[in-house]
Amino acid sequence: MRFLADEMIKKTAKWLRLLGYDTEFFTGNDTAVLNEAKRSGRILLTKDEELAERARAAGIPFLFLKQERLEEDLAIIMDKYDLKMGFPEKTRCPECNGELEGKDCASLEGIPDDVVAEKRRCWKCTGCGKNYWEGGHWKNIKKVLEKIEEQKIILSKKK
Numbered sequence: 483m484r485f486l487a488d489e490m491i492k493k494t495a496k497w498l499r500l501l502g503y504d505t506e507f508f509t510g511n512d513t514a515v516l517n518e519a520k521r522s523g524r525i526l527l528t529k530d531e532e533l534a535e536r537a538r539a540a541g542i543p544f545l546f547l548k549q550e551r552l553e554e555d556l557a558i559i560m561d562k563y564d565l566k567m568g569f570p571e572k573t574r575c576p577e578c579n580g581e582l583e584g585k586d587c588a589s590l591e592g593i594p595d596d597v598v599a600e601k602r603r604c605w606k607c608t609g610c611g612k613n614y615w616e617g618g619h620w621k622n623i624k625k626v627l628e629k630i631e632e633q634k635i636i637l638s639k640k641k
């Protein structure tokens with residue numbers, strides 16, 4: 483399952499990468515975005531109603547997102563395509579969509595001392611080279627993941 487996100491939902495797209503899904507952005511006019519979706523075979527995610535209509539007319543797979551909240555958008559996407567939470571095992575680089583490779587923290591630069599000392603998990607992006615580690619920010623990530631799960635339950639009750 484691969485996605486192409488329009489510019490309006492960059493944040494949602496970064497979270498999809500974090501959840502483990504191959505998601506690219508595309509900047510350009512509507513025609514260029516539609517051509518890219520067609521060329522790449524990616525599912526178009528958009529908050530632009532006109533673009534969604536054009537995708538429908540052209541037979542390009544798309545999902546129109548009209549929610550304001552990140553967690554709602556993500557719950558809708560996950561529900562629609564039956565996606566699993568891939569964090570952190572399948573997480574892709576939120577910055578460049580590259581795959582992350584598990585690394586020994588001590589072999590990487592810029593990792594906080596306590597992370598190295600406690601032998602927590604570290605990764606390096608195979609695309610842009612950015613390092614990631616299991617740190618204090620995980621609490622915030624997990625809070626968002628919990629909110630997504632809550633939204634998924636709300637969605638399933640509406641069915």
Ligand SMILES: [Zn+2]
Pocket residue numbers: 575576577578579580607608609610611612
């Ligand atoms: Zn990267």
